[in-house]
Amino acid sequence: MRLELVxxxxxxxxxxxxxxxxxFVLTIIAGAIMFALLGVNPLTAFRIYFIxxxxxxxQLHELAIKAAPLIxxxxxxxxxxxxxxxxxxxxxxxxxxxxxxxxxxxLFPQFEGPLVLPLMLLFGMVGGAAYAAxxxxxxxxFNTNEILTSLMLVYVAQLFLDWLVRGPWRDxxxxxxxxxxxxxxxxxxxxxxxxxxRANWGFVFALVAAMLIWILMSRMLKGFEVRVLGSSxxxxxxxxxGLNRMVFFTFLLSGALAGLAGISxxxxxxxxxxxxISPGYGFTAIIVAFLGRLNxxxxxxxxxxxxxTYLGGEAVQSALGISDKVARVFQGMLLFFVxxxxxxxxxxIRLTGFSAPKLEAAPKLEGAR
Amino acid sequence: xxxxxxxxxxxxxxxLTKIFGTLTACDHVDLNIAKGEIHAxxxxxGAGKSTLVKMLFGSLEPNSGEIFWNGQAVRITSxxxxxxxxxxMVFQHFSLFEALTAAENIALSLDDGSPISTIAxxxxxxxxxxxxxxxPLSLVGDLSVGERQRIEIIRCLLQTPQLIILxxxxxxxxPQEADKLxxxxxxxxxxxxxxxxxSHRLEEVKRICDRATVLRHGKVVGHCNPRQETASxxxxxxxxxxxxxxxxAPAEGIETAPVLLxxxxxxxxxxxxxxxxxxxxxxxxxxxxxxGIAGVAGNGQGEFFESVSGEVLQEDTGSVxxxxxxxxxxxxxxxxxxxxxxxxxxxxxxxxxxxxxxxENLLLSRHATDGKMFVGAGGMVKSDAIYTAAQRIIKAxxxxxxxxxxxxxxxxxxxxxxxxxxxELDRRPSVLVVxxxxxxxxxxxxxxIRQALIELARxxxxxxxxxxxxxxxxxISDAITVMHNGELSKPLPIAEATFEKIGLLMGxxxxxxxxxxxxxx
Numbered sequence: 102m103r104l105e106l107v108x109x110x111x112x113x114x115x116x117x118x119x120x121x122x123x124x125f126v127l128t129i130i131a132g133a134i135m136f137a138l139l140g141v142n143p144l145t146a147f148r149i150y151f152i153x154x155x156x157x158x159x160q161l162h163e164l165a166i167k168a169a170p171l172i173x174x175x176x177x178x179x180x181x182x183x184x185x186x187x188x189x190x191x192x193x194x195x196x197x198x199x200x201x202x203x204x205x206x207x208l209f210p211q212f213e214g215p216l217v218l219p220l221m222l223l224f225g226m227v228g229g230a231a232y233a234a235x236x237x238x239x240x241x242x243f244n245t246n247e248i249l250t251s252l253m254l255v256y257v258a259q260l261f262l263d264w265l266v267r268g269p270w271r272d273x274x275x276x277x278x279x280x281x282x283x284x285x286x287x288x289x290x291x292x293x294x295x296x297x298x299r300a301n302w303g304f305v306f307a308l309v310a311a312m313l314i315w316i317l318m319s320r321m322l323k324g325f326e327v328r329v330l331g332s333s334x335x336x337x338x339x340x341x342x343g344l345n346r347m348v349f350f351t352f353l354l355s356g357a358l359a360g361l362a363g364i365s366x367x368x369x370x371x372x373x374x375x376x377x378i379s380p381g382y383g384f385t386a387i388i389v390a391f392l393g394r395l396n397x398x399x400x401x402x403x404x405x406x407x408x409x410t411y412l413g414g415e416a417v418q419s420a421l422g423i424s425d426k427v428a429r430v431f432q433g434m435l436l437f438f439v440x441x442x443x444x445x446x447x448x449x450i451r452l453t454g455f456s457a458p459k460l461e462a463a464p465k466l467e468g469a470r
Numbered sequence: 471x472x473x474x475x476x477x478x479x480x481x482x483x484x485x486l487t488k489i490f491g492t493l494t495a496c497d498h499v500d501l502n503i504a505k506g507e508i509h510a511x512x513x514x515x516g517a518g519k520s521t522l523v524k525m526l527f528g529s530l531e532p533n534s535g536e537i538f539w540n541g542q543a544v545r546i547t548s549x550x551x552x553x554x555x556x557x558x559m560v561f562q563h564f565s566l567f568e569a570l571t572a573a574e575n576i577a578l579s580l581d582d583g584s585p586i587s588t589i590a591x592x593x594x595x596x597x598x599x600x601x602x603x604x605x606p607l608s609l610v611g612d613l614s615v616g617e618r619q620r621i622e623i624i625r626c627l628l629q630t631p632q633l634i635i636l637x638x639x640x641x642x643x644x645p646q647e648a649d650k651l652x653x654x655x656x657x658x659x660x661x662x663x664x665x666x667x668x669s670h671r672l673e674e675v676k677r678i679c680d681r682a683t684v685l686r687h688g689k690v691v692g693h694c695n696p697r698q699e700t701a702s703x704x705x706x707x708x709x710x711x712x713x714x715x716x717x718x719a720p721a722e723g724i725e726t727a728p729v730l731l732x733x734x735x736x737x738x739x740x741x742x743x744x745x746x747x748x749x750x751x752x753x754x755x756x757x758x759x760x761x762g763i764a765g766v767a768g769n770g771q772g773e774f775f776e777s778v779s780g781e782v783l784q785e786d787t788g789s790v791x792x793x794x795x796x797x798x799x800x801x802x803x804x805x806x807x808x809x810x811x812x813x814x815x816x817x818x819x820x821x822x823x824x825x826x827x828x829x830e831n832l833l834l835s836r837h838a839t840d841g842k843m844f845v846g847a848g849g850m851v852k853s854d855a856i857y858t859a860a861q862r863i864i865k866a867x868x869x870x871x872x873x874x875x876x877x878x879x880x881x882x883x884x885x886x887x888x889x890x891x892x893x894e895l896d897r898r899p900s901v902l903v904v905x906x907x908x909x910x911x912x913x914x915x916x917x918x919i920r921q922a923l924i925e926l927a928r929x930x931x932x933x934x935x936x937x938x939x940x941x942x943x944x945x946i947s948d949a950i951t952v953m954h955n956g957e958l959s960k961p962l963p964i965a966e967a968t969f970e971k972i973g974l975l976m977g978x979x980x981x982x983x984x985x986x987x988x989x990x991x
Binding site: 328329338 | 490781802803820821823824825826834835837845851853
């Protein structure tokens, strides 16, 4: 006996729309089993994991802080994935954006004024884009697999940051701690509503980026180019769209957005460079992109959901003493179920190897050719 | 209705039905094949011939119906079952590994563990006894299409089948190669074997088949003796009504008209070990004329189309000239902006993006040439404008569809082809290059497309048509040239061209190219 995937003649529109919700429900069920096995009442655990972290206004601010980088990175990645180009290294581009964007406050702390922040954001985007250009160049010049190169460059970026904050960029007055100096005030991304919580302008950047990418993909010739090259490359070549140019366009765009997310996180939520500046935003954003169906507006919703898994992970750790690795488990299950649901929308499962099914009378179909 | 038979039927099919989604590809099909007959299965593209045959060969399972083999009810669940019963099949598209020898390819399908040398010896003996000489130790990649078909036939015969199914076997052969095949088929019939012969070429069906079953829209519309029918009565059965003849007014004053498309010493190295190099191709297409390029599939037509369209650039920029200017260094968009338009052979995935709407597919080839009309400030697509333009083309070409602006993949092949051709005609290009304009298109739509191509030429454009359908080329061309092994023969004016002359050229028999004539042997 073996399993076969048979392509369905028609995709169900209803289930395409429902798929993320079904995946979410399946994740909850699997999560309940996991909590039960850990010896925790699943209902209590879910209340602590999903409800309590967003029951107060300041907590919603924390949600926005976590969601902002996820959404920024994921909308960029969605353009890549629509073009069938696989940038897996947003985590590295995020880190490089943070590093390059921090050049001014770390190396020129006496430079202050209203120009500092825009320059930092610009440098962050350039840093992320430049780092993303490496796998693009390798792919277009040497036909290397961008999945491998972009992923491997993540580890390079992480170690480079680690070396910087322990070496040349270490705060001389920091008692030997591996971190840079605290940024001056003009290098700090302002908070949106300081009286109610910490959320900063990064969340606004994320919403604006999602809006712009949505217009790009649904209304503009460039978005059409992305979709054609992604779905039928030969038709794209016939249309005169260059695949190599597209590789650079998508990598630079997603790299710039990841870089912007990186510098926004540094100058907004953290305020200095540390050896580790991301709890895996660049990887979680891949889940966000798929959970949001590669649609920028869906990604905003998905980004909030995944941000909640981070907060919930911290909450169950403090309240129940369960490792916050549980957040990773939830994220992994969510991606697994989303991809599973999507596959089953396009294919159905057939068991073969049994005695073949009996022939039955064909249904009459009116109007069929 | 069936003709007299001596002895029982070898194969009897009753009420066979196959449904794909909402499409009933085969609708209660009945078919009898007697021992020792060549039975034709006639029908247009999309009539259900391939579906029926796949059910007989076990690669598709019917939704309902019965199959009797030598009077016994059987269920053919896999090609393996079919082979065991004694049904062999030669597919239209060969399933051969180009990097292996003929004998190795045969061994792969026999899987009985006999050594290659034994198989090679058997294959050689069989091939000579049937007049299909074949060297079993030659690499498939080096063989002509006709020779590859021989491998498929020998492979099928080695399994000593009672019934041999041939799917469009002559579509890849020159007229002379086809003659050779017919001799073999007659020999097999005289040995008592049955043959199911699938074709839409009426003349050859009349010539070699004893009986015919005609399919239309998945249903059997008649059984007949093709020898007692005329080609036009058979066509009527297949199509359901009279097909309008294409009208071709004589081209006048062509000699003095300007050359709009010029190919000079076009040469291209093979892109892969098994693709065809282009060798010193020269061709001129003048305003007002249709030039046809004939040739057996896989002789460099695809490579030639890519080179002319600009999907592949030329080193020598003067080797492709459009309206008197060098275009060899320009990509497809640049060539379109010079006034050229292109229709590739593959509809889905090359000429059109399957998952995109027709209006978006309009944008595919016209985003640059009609940039002002379809793309607004800042690269915003004017969706109203492309929708209106798509509807105009749909109306002009009589594209039948189920929704106002459906996805390209939702259209039947013929209707999509009408849209793709219409998309380019709508621009009134001064140069049009078409590869296989009516491949897989039903007769009515094909006549529509051919007429449109002639009219475009007569209105002052240069039209270049690459096709494997000789009837089509004789119908629409002012001159015919033949592509063989990456070379192009001198154009023959239509008044001087005959099937025989063109057929010889298709086999590589142009004087001065003796080194390639060996292949047809």
